[in-house]
Each structure stands twice: as structure tokens, then as C-alpha cells.
Amino acid sequence: MPHSPGLAPFDSELHIQRDRRRAIIVYVGGMLLLLAVIGAFALEQYRRDTQAAEERNSARADLVAEWVSSIFSASEVVLASVSAHLEGEAGAEDDTPAALAHWLGVLDADLGLLDRISVLGAQGRVLASSRGDYPPGRPLGGLPYYHRLLTLAPGEQAVTPLFWSPADRGYRVVHARGLADGGVVSVELKPEVFYHGLASMSMAVGQSTAIVDTEQQLVARFPAFEEGGSQGMLGKTVHGALIETFLESGTQRGSYRLRSALDDEERFFDARRIGDLPFVTVVGEEVSVALAGWVQRLWLYLSIVAMAAGLGGLLLRHYLNRLRLEGGLRQHEAQLRIAAAAFETHLGMLITDAEGVILRANDTFTRITGYSEEEVLGRTPSLLSSGLHDEAFYAQMWDSITRRDSWQGEIWNRRRDGEVFPEWLTIGAVRNAQNELTHYVATLSDLTERKAAEREIHQLAFFDPLTGLPNRRLLMDRLQGLLRDSKRGDRFGALIYLDLDNFKRVNDTEGHRRGDQRLRQVAERLSSVTRETDTLARLGGDEFALLLHDLGECPEEAAKSAEEVALKLLSALQAPQMLDGEPLVVTGSLGVTLFHEHAVNLDGILQQADTALFQAKAAGRDTLSFFDPDIQERLQVRARLESDLRQALPRGELQLYYQPQVTAAGEMCGVEALLRWQHPGRGVVSPGEFIPLAEESRVILAIGGWALESACRQLAVWAADTERQHLVMAVNVSPVQFREGDFVEQVLAILDATRAPAKRLKLEVTESLFMEERDDARAKMLRLSERGVTFSLDDFGTGYSSLSYLKRLPLAQLKIDQSFVRDLLEDQASAAIVTSVISLARSLELDVIAEGVETEAQRDWLINHGCTRFQGYLFSRPQPIEWLPVSAAG
Missing domain, CATH: 3.30.70.270 (Reverse transcriptase/Diguanylate cyclase domain)
Structure with missing residues (x-):
């Protein structure tokens, strides 16, 4: 060959380009991976901050709802007291209007939260009032909602939405109860009670709390708006997607993220209905405040990405420069190897001159195409054309060869016998020392068998x-x-x-x-x-x-x-x-x-x-x-319960903890058995979280039976212990468990099997048990009482059980809910409720115990007001049996 051009390898430049692409791909891929990781991390933190804001809102909504409920629980106690007084024989015979008004005034002054207590006749005229501005005989039936209140059945209660009282020149909310003679006793509350209650709650910057009635009227909001204050917005109809959507949905609570209809500020909201009351509490937190920390972290992450991109770019540039230097050496070495190995390869090979005339062909080329070397010498590769590719295909091929001195790809050619077959073709241009084009070198491999195998694999795979x-x-x-x-x-x-x-x-x-x-x-x-x-x-x-x-x-x-x-x-x-x-x-x-x-x-x-x-x-x-999405969700809930709660007992994840109950003298008189779930993945799960789920899925039947049997076995052990044989064991019973047809037989069987003293077993039931099937519940309690089992009414004061029905139950004890005990020193309503419960227990000749006692001041207040039993952290936290103290002092 003239000028010793050699056979310069057509793929040396391709190796360099491939390494360049790999380096760039690694750089870009690394940056994308970094962005993905940081993005995922930022997204997770965004989700956590959002969830934290929603949980804060939910907790505050629960607190407000509990507080508002306590207000009306206090007013309910007042209504019950007045009703009992009026319907009793003494009240009917001795009370003159003036005496009744004086008694109501004393009751009103003692409570402080209420604005006016009134007794109305069946025609809507005032019989007596705690305030002098409502003289006897004054008609009130024409006031908003009073016409409906006058239709209340004896003992039936109702709470009105917010309304304007012309006589008081202000807004009022009325809580009323029907009397046996067709009249009603009513308690009026000012909206300021709710505003001051909200103002007393701790709130951070950007947080707000509002109470809206079911007529979409604003009852109270804190913080108040600067323009007009709370009074300026009081009673105004709140229009907006949040309250309208929530009220229309009929749900008990909901979480939202939208702009407030009152100040156009975007917030996270949590809306919750307040029991059966015509009020909704709406708790919000500004999105900009809730996510401020996340935004700061996001800017930090973006700075890290920018720094990584800059440093990586410098390293990439250095590597590409090094590749260019190494490429020259690799190309020279490859040129020396190709001359010796070209015609010994398993690939078909063609060498042409610069015009494309075939100069050489190897044996593999002959085996693939059927053409011998003599048959193709002096001809062009176009004799192999299958006719399946258009001119644009060949134009793109030669454009690549002209610009890059190489091309490779799949192409369909024709054998000597006319068969069309696929091949992988690689073409490289060969240049001399003066960079002049002298030859083309082409290698080809037959893809027929590989294509057939791919088709078979594809058929089997798909x-x-x-x-x-x-x-x-x-x-x-x-x-x-x-x-x-x-x-x-x-x-x-x-x-x-x-x-x-x-x-x-x-x-x-x-x-x-x-x-x-x-x-x-x-x-x-x-x-x-x-x-x-x-x-x-x-x-x-x-x-x-x-x-x-x-x-x-x-x-x-x-x-x-x-x-x-x-x-x-x-x-x-x-x-x-x-x-x-x-x-x-x-x-x-x-x-x-x-x-x-x-x-x-x-x-x-x-x-x-x-x-x-x-x-x-x-x-x-x-x-x-x-597809029905409701059925899908029920299946998912059922699956989670199956995999968690149903396995909790067999795996030994459930434990009983015991919390002492003490007397006023500090002596331990009993314990309450409390369930604890040590989940292997989530740690300790709150009973407030898993007990409702267990009740919904009826897994509570197995869990409750196990808890009762374990407590009775412990009672049997204590029966032989002189220091603890006097202790009474209190065990919570779910309404689902209690309503089982053979519940009594289950309890009696456990007592027989464990030989626990029945008189030391106290079953704690809630007021919800008596909302339905009252006679059945009473019959079961009577049967167990005959055996010696006693009953305590748990969380008393939080429900709406009938006081007259309570007198028929074989109760031994009323238990004051910890929500009232916690606030009794600061909240008049809580104190009034606790006082009323103690008085009611005394009148029914029942024992009374206060739960959630955490300070000595709470204990002393309760002792001074007649409470004789206590339970709470002041004395001991719930403990495993081996840590349970012998006495309250322990």
C-alpha cells in the first residue's frame, strides 16, 4: 500500500467517545441521584412537618372540644339539679316564684360561667329567673329557637346555635331541658365565655382557634381580628369551602389545607364536631409558619447540590482531558494489531478503497454471504443490498462516516442465494499520516440465529x-x-x-x-x-x-x-x-x-x-x-388488624399494668388493671389507639377475656398474701364484650377456674353501655352482683346517661373522669362538675373515686369536697406486677 497507510482502527475514536459518554453519564447520573436522594429526603421532611402541623391541630381541636363539652356538662348538671328540685315534692309545695328566683340566683352566682337560669311555663312565660331583668310572666316564646325548646319532652335536652337576644342586646346560646309540666328550665351563656376560654389556652405564633355553630355563625375566635375585634366578627356567617364542606360531609372531623374565608391566610385546618352540640371547633396553623423550618432546610440542600455540581464538573473536565491524551496512544497500538488479526477474526471483513471498491474479503465473509472473495473483488458492497432500507437510511450512515470516520448498526442484507438476513455492520475510515482517506474497513456478523433466539425468548417471556x-x-x-x-x-x-x-x-x-x-x-x-x-x-x-x-x-x-x-x-x-x-x-x-x-x-x-x-x-x-372503594378500605383495615391485633396475644405482646387506688389516709385499697401493647415494630401502642380498633373488629373479645382472666389469677395470688388480700382489682370491660350473650357465664367461669374472690373484683363500665339495651345490661349486672362482683361507672360526667336510670343500677362507685380533675383548680366548670358528681354519689350512697390526680393541691381540694378515693401519678404510675408497691407510700 502506498505511503504505508496501515489499517487504522475505525473504533479507536468510538472507545474515546464511549468513555466520554460514560464519564458524562456517571456525572449526570450522580447529580440526578443526589437530587433524587435530597428530593426524597426533603419530601419526607415536608410530609413530617405537614403531619406534625396536622397532629398539633388535631390535639388542640380535641382540647377545645373537650373544654366546650365540659361547659355544657356543667350546665347539664345545673339543669338536672333545677329539674330535680322543681319535680320533687318539696320543690312543688314550698317554692314561690320569689323563693325560686332567689334559689336560682344563688345557684347562678356560685357557678359564674352562666349568664341567666330561667324557668318557663308551658306557654313560654317566665316563672322565675336568676336575674331580675326577666320578671315572672314575661313571654319568651317569641325569641329565636324558644318555640322549639318549648316542645321538649320531660328530661329531653337541647342546645341552640348562637342567636341575637333583643332584650339583652347581645348574642346568647341557650341550653334547655324539658319539665314534666310542659315547661322548660334554661341556662343562657354569653359568647364571651367561649372567647375567654380560647384566650386562656396556650397558642403559638400563627395558630388560631375558632368555634362556629351549625348555622355557620362565628361564636368565638382567638386571636381576635384587629379590625372590629372578636365582637365585630361575632355572629357573622362564615362563608368558605372549609366550613361548608365539613358541615355537608356529615363527618365528625376533617383535616384541610386552604385559605381562610376570614383573612385569606393559607392554613392547615382541623375541624371537629363537638359531640352532639350544634358547634364545630376549627383549629388552624399558618402554612408559612408550620413549614418555615422546612423551607430553610430546602435552601441548605439546594446549596449542597450546587457545590457538588461545581466540584463534580471540575473533576469531569480533568478526566476528559486525560482521555484525549490516552486516546492517541490507544489508537496507535490498535493500528498495529489490526493488520495482523484482521483476517483471522470470526467476523466477516471487507476492505475497500476510498471509492468503495472491494479490495479484500476474508473466509468468514464468504461463509456469511455465500460470495467468494473472487466474486466480490472489484465490485462495491451494494451487491449485498436487500432493498429494505430507503435512501434516507444510507444517507444517515454515510453522514456519520464522513463526520466521525465510523458507523455501526443493524442492517438487512441479501445472501448470494437470495435470502435476506440481519447483520451487525461496523464501518471505519482509514487515513494516512496526512489525514487523507485511503480505505474503508467493514466487519459484519450474522444475527440470524440471535434474532431467532430473541424471538423464542420473547415468546416464552411474554x-x-x-x-x-x-x-x-x-x-x-x-x-x-x-x-x-x-x-x-x-x-x-x-x-x-x-x-x-x-x-x-x-x-x-x-x-x-x-x-x-x-x-x-x-x-x-x-x-x-x-x-x-x-x-x-x-x-x-x-x-x-x-x-x-x-x-x-x-x-x-x-x-x-x-x-x-x-x-x-x-x-x-x-x-x-x-x-x-x-x-x-x-x-x-x-x-x-x-x-x-x-x-x-x-x-x-x-x-x-x-x-x-x-x-x-x-x-x-x-x-x-x-370496584367499590369502601369495600377496599374495609378489607385493608381488616388485614391490618389480622396481622397486628390478632397476633398480639399469641406473641405475648400484651401486658397488664397495675395502678394503685388509695384512700384519703394514703392507704392502698385497690388497683386498676390497665392494658399495654408492646408492638415489635412501633414500640408501646397507646390503648386509646388500639382499643377502638379492637372493638371495631371484635378482637376485643379475646383480648378482654385474657385481661379479665389474668387479673383474676392475680387476685387469687393476693388472696394468700396478708399484705394485699384486702386489695380490690378494677378491670375495664368493653361494651362490645359486655353485650355478648354469655358474658355473665364467661365471668363466672373465670372466677371458678381461678378461684379469685368475687367480692374483690370490680368491673368498670362506661355510660355508653346504657345508651341501648338498658334492661339487658342491668340484668347482667344484677346476676354478677349476686356473686359478689361490684361495678364502677367509669369516666362519669363525660356522657349523657339518665340520672334516674343510674339509681336502678347495682353500682358501688362513680369514677370522676381525669379531664375534670386535671382542670378543677383553674376551671370553674370542671370544679362545678366534680362537686356535682360527689354530691350525686353521696345522695345515691355510692363510693366515689377521682382518677388522674397528679398534685397534692388536687388531692386536698377533692378531700375537702368529700371525695374519699384517688388514683393518679401523684401516688404511682401504672406498673408491672413485680414493681407494684405494697402501699401508696411505696
């Missing part, structure tokens, strides 16, 4: 070998593709799950061969009624799936289209058919779910379709069912 339908993997790929496409538009798609009815029984009785024949026939029938653009797949066994797309933009239209296709599938299955000369009857159940641009992830869609199929089978088979 198609069912029995029916030839796409398999689960191909269905998932296409579903994932449809989800990506749907995010760029708003057209619906659908996934239909189909399961043959009773196929397993048929397969077991008739054999697998006939089962396979039946599946192939079913596949043919289903394929005959599906569009070519849709995907019909066999998932395995007798399960099939059909993926539909482009069902329209309207959900109703999409559902109708999906239903029509599903009905066609059912009809195709039900049509008469023969198998081996015998009639074949096939039916199926179909589950349908729709998806579009706002669809859940792929797993969620699959689960929805599976749930819909479950619904269809449950409906009687040979039918179809669309």
Missing part, C-alpha cells in the same frame, strides 16, 4: 404457552405504558379480571388434558370479542385479564363502554359449545376497575380489579362487578 395469549408480565408492561400515557391526557382505561366459575372442580374431575382444552377454547372465544388494540392475557390457571384503553374522557361513558365489553365476554363464555363431542357449559365472574390520569399506582389498580372480582364472586358468580 406469552402463555398454552393459549398463546400475552402473559401477566406483558400485561403489566402494557398497563404501565397506559398509565404513563394517561398522565398526559384525561382519557379513561379499564382493567377487567375474569375468573372461570368452578374450574378447579371440573379440572379435578375431568383431568388436566380436558382442562387445558377448555382453557384454549375459552381463550379463542374471548379473543373473538376483543379489539386488536386491547390486550387479552392469561394470568395463570383459570384467570384471564383484559386491558382496555381509550374509553373516553367521561367516567360514565367509560364505565358504560367497559360494561358493554364485559357483557360481551360473559356472552361469549355462556354461548353453547362442544368439547370432544360433549356440550360444554362455561360461566365466569368479572371484576372491572377504571383508571385515568389521576389513577393510583399499578399495584393499586391490580388490587382494585381483584377486589371487584371478589365482589362479583360474592354476588353469586356468573356476573360482573365494578
Whole structure:
């Protein structure tokens, strides 16, 4: 060859470009990974800060709701006291209007929270009032809501929304109770009571709390608005998406993020109904305040990314410069090797001159193409052209060779016998020392066998070998593709799950061969009624799936289209058919779910379709069912309970802790057995969190039985202990557990099995137990009382149980709820409720115990007001049995 041009390797530059691309890809990939990690971390912190704000709002909403409820609990006690006084024989005979008014005035002055206590006759005229501005005979029936209050049945209570009282020239809220003579006793409250209560609660910057009635009127808000203050906004109708949406939803509570209708400030809100009262508490926290820390951290993360990008760019630049230097050496070494190895390679090889005339060809080229070297010398490679590629393809190829001195790719050529085959072709330009083009070197490899293997692998990987339908993997790929496409538009798609009815029984009785024949026939029938653009797949066994797309933009239209296709599938299955000369009857159940641009992830869609199929089978088979999200959520809750609560007992995760109960003299007189759950993943789970779930799923039956039996076994141990044999064991009983038909038999069986002294067992029940089936509950209590078991009414004062009914129950004790004990020194309403409960217990000749006593001041106040039993952290926290002190002092 003239000028000794050699065979310069066409791929030396490609190696350099490849390494350049790798370095750039590593750099870009590293930056993307860093961005992804920091983004994920920032997103998680955003979620945590948002969740923290929502939890703060929820806690404050609970606190406000509890406080407002306590106000009306206090007024309820007053109403009950006045009603009892008026309906008693002494009150009916001795009270003159003046005496009654004087008594009401004393009662009003003692409480302080109430504005006026009044007694009205059946015609709506004042009989007596705690304030002199309502003289006897004054008609009040014309005031807002009073006409409804006069219709209250004896003992029935009602609370009004906020209304304007012309007589008082101010807003009022009325709590009333019907009397036996058709009249009512009412208690009036000023909105300022609620405002001052909110103002006394601790609030951070950016937080706000409001109380709105069910008429959307603002009752109180803190902090008040500067313009007009709280009085300026009082009674105004609050318009806005939050309160309107919440009231219309009918739910007990909800969390929102939106702009306030009062000051247009974006906040996290938590809205909660206050029991059965016509009020809603709305607690908010400004988004800018709640997320301020997150925004600062986000700027820090972005700074870190910028620094990493700059440093990485400098390192990348240094590496690319080094590659250019090494590339020259590698190219020179490769030029020396290629001359020796070119014609000994397993690849076909051609060498042409600068004009493309063939100069050399090796034996592998002959084996691949069928042309000998003599047949191609002096000709151009175009003799191999298959005619399958257009001019644009070859133009792009030569453009790459001209610009880069190389090209490689897949191409279809023609053998000497006319067979068209695929090959991998690499072309490199060879230049001399003066950079002049002298030759082209081409290598080629036959891809025929590889293509055949790829087709076979593809068939095995993506198609069912029995029916030839796409398999689960191909269905998932296409579903994932449809989800990506749907995010760029708003057209619906659908996934239909189909399961043959009773196929397993048929397969077991008739054999697998006939089962396979039946599946192939079913596949043919289903394929005959599906569009070519849709995907019909066999998932395995007798399960099939059909993926539909482009069902329209309207959900109703999409559902109708999906239903029509599903009905066609059912009809195709039900049509008469023969198998081996015998009639074949096939039916199926179909589950349908729709998806579009706002669809859940792929797993969620699959689960929805599976749930819909479950619904269809449950409906009687040979039918179809669309996905119902309510059933899905119930299934998820049930699954979580199955995996956690149902395994808690077998795994020994539940424990009983004991909290002492003491007398006024400080002597320990009993203990309360309290459940604790040590979850292996979450740590200690609050009883307030898992007990309601256990009751909802009825797992409480097993847990409650275990707790009662464990407590009784401990009682039996103490019976032989002279220091503790006097202790009474208090055990909480769930209403779900108590309402079981054989509850009494269960308790008696446990007492017999453990030999625990029944007179030392005290069952704590709540007021909710007596909201329904009162006579049944009373009968069970009487049966257990005959055995010696005593009863304590837990959380007394937080519900709405009938005082007259309580007198009929075999109770031994009333338990004052800790929410009232906690605030009795600072809150007049709490103090009034506690005083009323103690007085009620004394009048019913019941023992009374206060729970949640944490300070000596609380204990001393309770002793001075007649309470004789105590329980709380002041004496001891709940402890495992081995840590339980012998005495309260211990």
C-alpha cells in the first residue's frame, strides 16, 4: 500500500467517545441521584412537618372540644339539679316564684360561667329567673329557637346555635331541658365565655382557634381580628369551602389545607364536631409558619447540590482531558494489531478503497454471504443490498462516516442465494499520516440465529404457552405504558379480571388434558370479542385479564363502554359449545376497575380489579362487578388488624399494668388493671389507639377475656398474701364484650377456674353501655352482683346517661373522669362538675373515686369536697406486677 497507510482502527475514536459518554453519564447520573436522594429526603421532611402541623391541630381541636363539652356538662348538671328540685315534692309545695328566683340566683352566682337560669311555663312565660331583668310572666316564646325548646319532652335536652337576644342586646346560646309540666328550665351563656376560654389556652405564633355553630355563625375566635375585634366578627356567617364542606360531609372531623374565608391566610385546618352540640371547633396553623423550618432546610440542600455540581464538573473536565491524551496512544497500538488479526477474526471483513471498491474479503465473509472473495473483488458492497432500507437510511450512515470516520448498526442484507438476513455492520475510515482517506474497513456478523433466539425468548417471556395469549408480565408492561400515557391526557382505561366459575372442580374431575382444552377454547372465544388494540392475557390457571384503553374522557361513558365489553365476554363464555363431542357449559365472574390520569399506582389498580372480582364472586358468580372503594378500605383495615391485633396475644405482646387506688389516709385499697401493647415494630401502642380498633373488629373479645382472666389469677395470688388480700382489682370491660350473650357465664367461669374472690373484683363500665339495651345490661349486672362482683361507672360526667336510670343500677362507685380533675383548680366548670358528681354519689350512697390526680393541691381540694378515693401519678404510675408497691407510700 502506498505511503504505508496501515489499517487504522475505525473504533479507536468510538472507545474515546464511549468513555466520554460514560464519564458524562456517571456525572449526570450522580447529580440526578443526589437530587433524587435530597428530593426524597426533603419530601419526607415536608410530609413530617405537614403531619406534625396536622397532629398539633388535631390535639388542640380535641382540647377545645373537650373544654366546650365540659361547659355544657356543667350546665347539664345545673339543669338536672333545677329539674330535680322543681319535680320533687318539696320543690312543688314550698317554692314561690320569689323563693325560686332567689334559689336560682344563688345557684347562678356560685357557678359564674352562666349568664341567666330561667324557668318557663308551658306557654313560654317566665316563672322565675336568676336575674331580675326577666320578671315572672314575661313571654319568651317569641325569641329565636324558644318555640322549639318549648316542645321538649320531660328530661329531653337541647342546645341552640348562637342567636341575637333583643332584650339583652347581645348574642346568647341557650341550653334547655324539658319539665314534666310542659315547661322548660334554661341556662343562657354569653359568647364571651367561649372567647375567654380560647384566650386562656396556650397558642403559638400563627395558630388560631375558632368555634362556629351549625348555622355557620362565628361564636368565638382567638386571636381576635384587629379590625372590629372578636365582637365585630361575632355572629357573622362564615362563608368558605372549609366550613361548608365539613358541615355537608356529615363527618365528625376533617383535616384541610386552604385559605381562610376570614383573612385569606393559607392554613392547615382541623375541624371537629363537638359531640352532639350544634358547634364545630376549627383549629388552624399558618402554612408559612408550620413549614418555615422546612423551607430553610430546602435552601441548605439546594446549596449542597450546587457545590457538588461545581466540584463534580471540575473533576469531569480533568478526566476528559486525560482521555484525549490516552486516546492517541490507544489508537496507535490498535493500528498495529489490526493488520495482523484482521483476517483471522470470526467476523466477516471487507476492505475497500476510498471509492468503495472491494479490495479484500476474508473466509468468514464468504461463509456469511455465500460470495467468494473472487466474486466480490472489484465490485462495491451494494451487491449485498436487500432493498429494505430507503435512501434516507444510507444517507444517515454515510453522514456519520464522513463526520466521525465510523458507523455501526443493524442492517438487512441479501445472501448470494437470495435470502435476506440481519447483520451487525461496523464501518471505519482509514487515513494516512496526512489525514487523507485511503480505505474503508467493514466487519459484519450474522444475527440470524440471535434474532431467532430473541424471538423464542420473547415468546416464552411474554406469552402463555398454552393459549398463546400475552402473559401477566406483558400485561403489566402494557398497563404501565397506559398509565404513563394517561398522565398526559384525561382519557379513561379499564382493567377487567375474569375468573372461570368452578374450574378447579371440573379440572379435578375431568383431568388436566380436558382442562387445558377448555382453557384454549375459552381463550379463542374471548379473543373473538376483543379489539386488536386491547390486550387479552392469561394470568395463570383459570384467570384471564383484559386491558382496555381509550374509553373516553367521561367516567360514565367509560364505565358504560367497559360494561358493554364485559357483557360481551360473559356472552361469549355462556354461548353453547362442544368439547370432544360433549356440550360444554362455561360461566365466569368479572371484576372491572377504571383508571385515568389521576389513577393510583399499578399495584393499586391490580388490587382494585381483584377486589371487584371478589365482589362479583360474592354476588353469586356468573356476573360482573365494578370496584367499590369502601369495600377496599374495609378489607385493608381488616388485614391490618389480622396481622397486628390478632397476633398480639399469641406473641405475648400484651401486658397488664397495675395502678394503685388509695384512700384519703394514703392507704392502698385497690388497683386498676390497665392494658399495654408492646408492638415489635412501633414500640408501646397507646390503648386509646388500639382499643377502638379492637372493638371495631371484635378482637376485643379475646383480648378482654385474657385481661379479665389474668387479673383474676392475680387476685387469687393476693388472696394468700396478708399484705394485699384486702386489695380490690378494677378491670375495664368493653361494651362490645359486655353485650355478648354469655358474658355473665364467661365471668363466672373465670372466677371458678381461678378461684379469685368475687367480692374483690370490680368491673368498670362506661355510660355508653346504657345508651341501648338498658334492661339487658342491668340484668347482667344484677346476676354478677349476686356473686359478689361490684361495678364502677367509669369516666362519669363525660356522657349523657339518665340520672334516674343510674339509681336502678347495682353500682358501688362513680369514677370522676381525669379531664375534670386535671382542670378543677383553674376551671370553674370542671370544679362545678366534680362537686356535682360527689354530691350525686353521696345522695345515691355510692363510693366515689377521682382518677388522674397528679398534685397534692388536687388531692386536698377533692378531700375537702368529700371525695374519699384517688388514683393518679401523684401516688404511682401504672406498673408491672413485680414493681407494684405494697402501699401508696411505696
